[in-house]
Amino acid sequence: MALPATRPTAAFPTGAALSADQLLEIYYFLRLTRTLEERLVALYRQTKVIGGLFRSLGQEGESVASAYALERGRHKDILSPLIRNLGSLLVMGAQPVEILRQYMAKAESPTRGRELNVHFNDLEKGYLGQISHLGDMIPVMAGIALTFKLRREPRVGLVYIGDGGMSTGTFHEGLNLAAVQRLPLVVIGEYNHWAYSTPPDKQFAVTDLAEKAKGYGVQAVTVDGNDVFAVYEATRFAVERARRGKGVHFIEVKTYRRKGHAEHDDQHYVPKADLERWASENDPIDRYTQRLLGADMVAEGDLKDIDDRVRVEVDQATDACVDEPLPPAESALPGVYVDPPSADKLWFKAL
Ligand SMILES: Cc1ncc(C[n+]2csc(CCOP(=O)(O)OP(=O)(O)O)c2C)c(N)n1
Ligand SMILES: [Mg+2]
Numbered sequence: 001m002a003l004p005a006t007r008p009t010a011a012f013p014t015g016a017a018l019s020a021d022q023l024l025e026i027y028y029f030l031r032l033t034r035t036l037e038e039r040l041v042a043l044y045r046q047t048k049v050i051g052g053l054f055r056s057l058g059q060e061g062e063s064v065a066s067a068y069a070l071e072r073g074r075h076k077d078i079l080s081p082l083i084r085n086l087g088s089l090l091v092m093g094a095q096p097v098e099i100l101r102q103y104m105a106k107a108e109s110p111t112r113g114r115e116l117n118v119h120f121n122d123l124e125k126g127y128l129g130q131i132s133h134l135g136d137m138i139p140v141m142a143g144i145a146l147t148f149k150l151r152r153e154p155r156v157g158l159v160y161i162g163d164g165g166m167s168t169g170t171f172h173e174g175l176n177l178a179a180v181q182r183l184p185l186v187v188i189g190e191y192n193h194w195a196y197s198t199p200p201d202k203q204f205a206v207t208d209l210a211e212k213a214k215g216y217g218v219q220a221v222t223v224d225g226n227d228v229f230a231v232y233e234a235t236r237f238a239v240e241r242a243r244r245g246k247g248v249h250f251i252e253v254k255t256y257r258r259k260g261h262a263e264h265d266d267q268h269y270v271p272k273a274d275l276e277r278w279a280s281e282n283d284p285i286d287r288y289t290q291r292l293l294g295a296d297m298v299a300e301g302d303l304k305d306i307d308d309r310v311r312v313e314v315d316q317a318t319d320a321c322v323d324e325p326l327p328p329a330e331s332a333l334p335g336v337y338v339d340p341p342s343a344d345k346l347w348f349k350a351l
Helices: 020-045 060-068 086-092 096-103 137-150 169-180 210-214 228-243 272-281 284-294 300-321
Strands: 078-080 157-162 185-191 219-224 249-254
Touching (some): 020 060, 020 096, 020 284, 020 300, 060 086, 060 185, 060 228, 060 249, 060 284, 086 096, 096 300, 137 157, 137 185, 169 185, 185 210, 210 219, 210 249, 219 228, 228 284, 284 300
Parallel strands (some): 078 157, 157 185, 185 249, 219 249
């Protein structure tokens, strides 16, 4: 995506800057996240997805912008995504075909069909799949950040946690440990207004989730989670600060979960007016696009080209894997038992 160097950059008060190429790359990841999820919905309706399908509709901005503030590549920063952070995985280098294979539990998926959706790792690319138990990735990522600190490596860990997940004991224990040890850890707290069907006033008594982090002596800010620029800038600042040995930083992103917990959930408990308002006035991709075009940072044609490219890439990734087989049943055993029984001794073969 080479562009004339004369195009303006987005400069921030903290000194961070994004070139026109980077602005377009962020747009690419936003579009890729949304388009890939839309493709997954189609596959889900064709019963090709195994297990649940979790959307990040309306939250793509915070996932992409926060991950984009990290250093990416071998032996660089590491993040741990939740089910609604597909965008962050794509930024770190996960391929659409890997995501599709994971959701369809294909034999060729990164976990060979043993795990689903975003539950997979690639530490070379810099991501560690989540443990399903909410809150547990905070101490796990604190451990990773402790490793960086002990080895004196200038690397940072970034971990996402939902407004519901912040009610777990492990969140508090992990954050306290990270604070006391002044670990290079950035925590993104997602205030998306729902945890399954539980709204904020039934979940916590603080106004801002940042208040919880401040209670542990952690630097904490609240930002508009649907403003890509604000999230990028806040994360960039936090990441650089953590890299300089200044300790943990918590960033609360205010956003909205515009779909149900998963695709099966009809959201009957969500006020329709709220959904409409967040969609029409506060869509992160629309806002980002308007800002880019309004400030003449990119040309409309460049965005259109990216839209086309994303469609082609998602089509090609789907074609590449949709008819692939599921793993053979025997393949579930190696890697689980030290001495797996031979195929002819398996109980289901004897039935
Ligand atoms: C310790 C624990 N309790 C309950 C669950 C079941 N569970 C999975 S997702 C979820 C809701 C999570 O809400 P939130 O943390 O706000 O994240 P969001 O879904 O809004 O992204 C629950 C209760 C779990 N995985 N782990
Ligand atoms: Mg939530």
